[in-house]
Amino acid sequence: MNIKSQKDFFSGLMFLIVGGVFAFGATSYSIGSAARMGPGYFPLLLGVILAILGAFVLFFSLVVERPDSDPVGKFAWAPILYVLGSNISFGIMLVGLPSIGLPSSGMIASIFVLTLIASKAGDKFVLREVLILATVLSVICYLAFIMLLKLQMPVWPVYITG
Amino acid sequence: MDLFSNLALGFSVAATPLNLVYCFIGCLLGTLIGVLPGVGPVATIAMLLPATYALPPVAALIMLAGIYYGAQYGGSTTAILVNLPGEASSVVTTIDGYQMARRGRAGPALAAAGLGSFFAGCVGTLILAAFAPPLTELAFKFGPAEYFSLMVLGLIGAVVLASGSLIKAIAMIILGLLMGLIGTDVNSGVARFSLDIPELTDGVGFVVIAMGVFGYGEIISNLSLPEDEREVFTSGVTGLFPTAEDFKNMIPAVLRGTALGSILGVLPGGGALLAAFAAYTVEKKTKLRPGEVPFGQGNIRGVAAPESANNAGAQTSFIPLLTLGIPPNAVMALMVGAMTIHNVQPGPQVMTSNPELFWGLIASMWLGNLMLIILNLPLIGMWIKLLTVPYRFLFPAIILFCAVGVYSTNNNSFDIWMVAVFGFIGYLFVKLGCEPQPLLLGFILGPMMEENLRRALLLSRGDWTVFVTRPLSGSLLFVALILLVVVLLPSVKSKREEAFVEE
Numbered sequence: 001m002n003i004k005s006q007k008d009f010f011s012g013l014m015f016l017i018v019g020g021v022f023a024f025g026a027t028s029y030s031i032g033s034a035a036r037m038g039p040g041y042f043p044l045l046l047g048v049i050l051a052i053l054g055a056f057v058l059f060f061s062l063v064v065e066r067p068d069s070d071p072v073g074k075f076a077w078a079p080i081l082y083v084l085g086s087n088i089s090f091g092i093m094l095v096g097l098p099s100i101g102l103p104s105s106g107m108i109a110s111i112f113v114l115t116l117i118a119s120k121a122g123d124k125f126v127l128r129e130v131l132i133l134a135t136v137l138s139v140i141c142y143l144a145f146i147m148l149l150k151l152q153m154p155v156w157p158v159y160i161t162g
Numbered sequence: 163m164d165l166f167s168n169l170a171l172g173f174s175v176a177a178t179p180l181n182l183v184y185c186f187i188g189c190l191l192g193t194l195i196g197v198l199p200g201v202g203p204v205a206t207i208a209m210l211l212p213a214t215y216a217l218p219p220v221a222a223l224i225m226l227a228g229i230y231y232g233a234q235y236g237g238s239t240t241a242i243l244v245n246l247p248g249e250a251s252s253v254v255t256t257i258d259g260y261q262m263a264r265r266g267r268a269g270p271a272l273a274a275a276g277l278g279s280f281f282a283g284c285v286g287t288l289i290l291a292a293f294a295p296p297l298t299e300l301a302f303k304f305g306p307a308e309y310f311s312l313m314v315l316g317l318i319g320a321v322v323l324a325s326g327s328l329i330k331a332i333a334m335i336i337l338g339l340l341m342g343l344i345g346t347d348v349n350s351g352v353a354r355f356s357l358d359i360p361e362l363t364d365g366v367g368f369v370v371i372a373m374g375v376f377g378y379g380e381i382i383s384n385l386s387l388p389e390d391e392r393e394v395f396t397s398g399v400t401g402l403f404p405t406a407e408d409f410k411n412m413i414p415a416v417l418r419g420t421a422l423g424s425i426l427g428v429l430p431g432g433g434a435l436l437a438a439f440a441a442y443t444v445e446k447k448t449k450l451r452p453g454e455v456p457f458g459q460g461n462i463r464g465v466a467a468p469e470s471a472n473n474a475g476a477q478t479s480f481i482p483l484l485t486l487g488i489p490p491n492a493v494m495a496l497m498v499g500a501m502t503i504h505n506v507q508p509g510p511q512v513m514t515s516n517p518e519l520f521w522g523l524i525a526s527m528w529l530g531n532l533m534l535i536i537l538n539l540p541l542i543g544m545w546i547k548l549l550t551v552p553y554r555f556l557f558p559a560i561i562l563f564c565a566v567g568v569y570s571t572n573n574n575s576f577d578i579w580m581v582a583v584f585g586f587i588g589y590l591f592v593k594l595g596c597e598p599q600p601l602l603l604g605f606i607l608g609p610m611m612e613e614n615l616r617r618a619l620l621l622s623r624g625d626w627t628v629f630v631t632r633p634l635s636g637s638l639l640f641v642a643l644i645l646l647v648v649v650l651l652p653s654v655k656s657k658r659e660e661a662f663v664e665e
Contacts, residue, residue, distance in 0.1 A: 008327070011594040015333045022340050022355070029352055035624030039347040039354055042612040046340050053333040060329075072593050076386025080589060083382050083561060084582040090565045091578030114565065115558045121385050122554035133555050137562055144195075151570050 005070040008061035015054025023047025082121035090114040094153065106154040107146070111138045169291055172521030176529055181224050184217065185526055188225035189533040192232020193541070197239050207233065207497075219504035220519055224526040226500050231283070231530045234476060235538060238275045238469060239545055243268060244560060246377050252472070253602050254442045256376070258457060258464025265460050270404040272542045274412055274462050275469040276535055277404075282420040282470035283531035286477025289424050291524055293481075306617035307628050311638035313611045316436045317604065318642040328650070331600045334591075338601035341366060342608020349616065361576040369571050371605055373564040374581040375598045379588020381557050404462065411454060412466040415445055419467035423474030428481050439603065441471035443645075477527060 003009045023044050032038030093110035096103045115134035119125055145151045175181070207229055217225065234252075241252040242259035255275065262271040304312075317335050344355045345365025356362035404412060419441040426437040445467045446457050455461045506519060568577045591598050622628035630636040 007593075007595040008330070011330060011333075011596050014590075014594065015330075015337065018337060018340075025355055029347075029354060030350070033624055034619045034626065035622075037349075037616045037619065039350045039352040042615065043340060043343050043354065046336050046343075050333060050336045050340065053329055053336065056329055057327070057333065070595075075593070076382060076589075079382045079385035080586065083378055083385070083557075084585050086558070086561060087378070087565050087578060087582050087585065090562070091569070091575045094569065094578075095575040111562060114562055118558040118561050119554065121382075122557070124554055129555075130558075133558060137559055141562070141566065145566060145570070151566075152573055153569070 003061060004064055004066055005061040006072045007070045008057050010072055012054050012056070012058030012061055015057060016051050017054070019047045019050030019052075019054055021047075023051060079121040082117055086114045086117035086121075089117055096158075103158045104154045106156040106158070107141060108138050108155060109157055111141060168517075168521050169525065171517060172291075172523075172525030175220060175518045175522030176224060176525040181221055181522075181526065182529065184221045184225040185228045185529050186533050186537075188228025189232040189530055189537055192229035192234075193236045193239075193534070193537065194232075196233030196236020197545075219501075219506055220522050222500065222504055223497075223506075223519070223523050224530075226497060227523065227526050228530045228533065230476075230497075231473075231527075231534050232537075234473070235276065235279065235534055238279075239272060242271045242275065242465070243545060244556075245380055246560070246564075247372055247602075252438075253372075253599055254438045254468040254472075255465055257442070257599065258459075258461050261458065261460035262462065262465065267460060267462075268546050269542055270408055270462060271460075271465050272545060273404050273539065274408070274466040276538050276542075278412065278416045278419065278466040278470035279473035280531050280535045281416055282423055282472075282474035283477055284528060285420050286424055286427070286474040287524060287528040287531075289474075290477055290480060290527075291521075303634065305632070305635075306614040306621065307632050307635040308638065309614040310611060310618055311629055311635040311642070312436070313607050313614070315638050315642040315645070316439055317600075317607065318645050327595075330596055334596055334598070334601040335604040338604025338606075339608040339611065341371070341601075342605045343612065348609075348613070359576075361574065365609075366580065366605075367568075367571060367577060368602075368606065369568055370577050370580045371584055372602060373568055374584025375588035375591065375601070377560060377564045377588075378581065378585025379590075379592055379598070381560065382585065382589045383592040384553070385557070408462050411451065411461075411463050415441075415463035415467040416470045418444055419470035420474045423471035423476075424478050426471075427475030427478035435472075435475075435603075435606065437471040437475035438468040441467040447648075473531075480524075480527070 024047070026040040026044035026047055029040035029043075030038035031040045031044060034041075090110045090113065092102070093105040093113050094107060096105070112131075112134045115130055115137060119130045119133070142155070145153070146155055176185070207226065237247065237252045238255050238259070240246045241255040242263050245256050245260040247253040247256050259271045259275070262268065342365075344362060346353050346356075346363050353363040419437075422441045422444065423437040426440060442464060445461075445463045450456065450461075457464050506516060564581065565578060568581045569575065571577065588598060591601075618628055619626070628635070629639060
């Protein structure tokens with residue numbers, strides 16, 4: 001059988017699996033009855049409905065004709081990596097990783113790392129521009145978050161300020 | 163008349179020069195902080211609450227009301243400019259607002275949001291002053307069965323928001339409901355779907371999902387397109403202000419939105435939110451005038467109606483707070499906190515024991531709305547300048563503000579990891595043609611829905627017919643059913659698809 005709509009095929013599959021996983025997970029909690037619902041009742045109900053809907057989407061993606069195959073297309077791994085990577089590095093830099101003994105490097109250093117990595121995701125990467133952007137953002141963040149809002153976060157690396 | 167003497171008392175309290183200054187400062191701070199993506203009204207009020215401790219009670223509450231409106235308006239600004247809803251009720255604004263911005267009409271969109279909100283705010287204030295006690299009675303008529311049915315109606319309404327496949331939109335709602343259930347079950351204390359991660363027992367934060375799915379997902383999918391095909395902005399910005407044609411379209415939408423918002427706002431539990439969704443649904447059901455832009459592609463009514471509804475709802479949601487002492491949402495809960503700090507016990511007695519405060523606060527809400535419009539119309543030009551910043555500078559800044567916003571809501575690095583996970587999920591949704599707006603609504607309503615379903619069935623001893631036999635609940639479900647049938651009807655279906663032909 002041919003897949004008529006790739007997007008629907010895979011989203012149907014996703015709903016089916018996710019619904020199934022939630023429904024299965026719900027069975028490990030007490031279900032109870034309608035009058036006395038346990039913590040598993042509502043999630044089980046929703047999980048089953050989601051799986052059924054997923055099966056419908058999947059079914060239609062195989063039977064309903066359409067002019068193109070509605071392709072999902074290639075995943076843009078580079079932007080995914082840079083955008084999410086910049087976010088994760090920001091977190092690691094800001095709070096450190098206690099499990100491997102990495103101390104916090106503070107907000108300013110984190111902003112530079114985030115901006116550098118994130119900018120790699122764009123089509124043009126000019127180091128000078130990126131550094132200027134990071135500096136501007138650092139000033140804005142310092143003024144807004146530290147001076148004005150007094151957010152509790154380290155500004156400078158702990159290994160420098162002690 | 164009572165109403166006018168009361169309002170006069172209120173204005174005599176609120177309109178002192180000092181209180182006006184506090185109101186202005188509140189609006190300004192609220193707007194500036196609320197405009198940062200990832201920082202919604204709740205976070206803004208929580209951050210700025212300590213700044214009001216030193217003030218006298220009336221001044222403090224006036225300033226807080228200013229912050230509230232400012233933050234709400236700031237949230238709409240980011241929704242329109244960068245497609246990031248700062249709070250739940252501006253999710254709807256992203257649909258048409260962002261499209262308008264992309265077509266170079268960010269100015270009219272922002273003006274429509276501002277003017278609509280102002281009008282709705284004025285009406286809401288009058289309603290609040292006139293009908294607070296009788297409207298409270300209405301809220302009492304709502305039992306758990308009615309709430310559940312109302313939410314079903316709200317969710318079905320959200321389906322009409324989705325431009326793609328109906329069944330996928332319903333699936334996204336259910337997925338959202340399931341995600342909302344992650345965390346500790348309030349009735350049994352069992353941590354559900356927490357995968358033994360302690361942080362997950364608190365559930366997943368709204369900000370995390372909104373920033374991940376809307377912010378990061380959108381950025382990644384934008385960056386993956388070649389520069390000339392990118393879904394960002396046209397360089398030609400046409401007009402800062404709505405045209406006469408825009409006004410003609412806007413005015414009925416604002417009126418309808420205001421009416422819906424005023425009624426639904428009274429209900430505790432997401433009234434303003436449901437109002438915004440309902441208003442958009444209603445607009446989408448009304449006929450397009452010749453030459454009007456279809457919904458989902460930047461129709462000004464799609465901005466004006468939900469923004470008015472949301473603001474009118476925000477106004478009337480003070481009714482349960484001031485008359486019953488029940489905070490209808492997180493922002494109001496913070497207001498209760500602020501009131502108790504200043505030795506004011508919210509509840510029915512405020513009106514009689516502290517009339518200056520009660521009417522002063524109501525008058526200050528109107529003043530806050532006025533300040534906001536004075537403050538924001540000139541700022542529109544500045545916000546639009548922001549759009550001329552090249553995307554390669556804009557997107558790292560958005561990522562940064564999202565990351566800081568997410569971190570600062572709980573001061574917890576776990577949320578930063580979670581937002582990365584949801585960023586990937588968001589990109590996956592884009593790739594699979596699943597729209598995230600219904601998911602977000604489901605996510606917010608999930609816990610409330612379960613709670614009311616449980617209560618309703620507990621009271622009926624497990625009898626499911628209670629939802630149809632109670633007249634109010636039954637008619638709400640009936641309306642939901644009609645809505646669903648209407649959407650499914652072949653003739654409407656083809657029109658609906660026609661409207662989204664470009665998607």
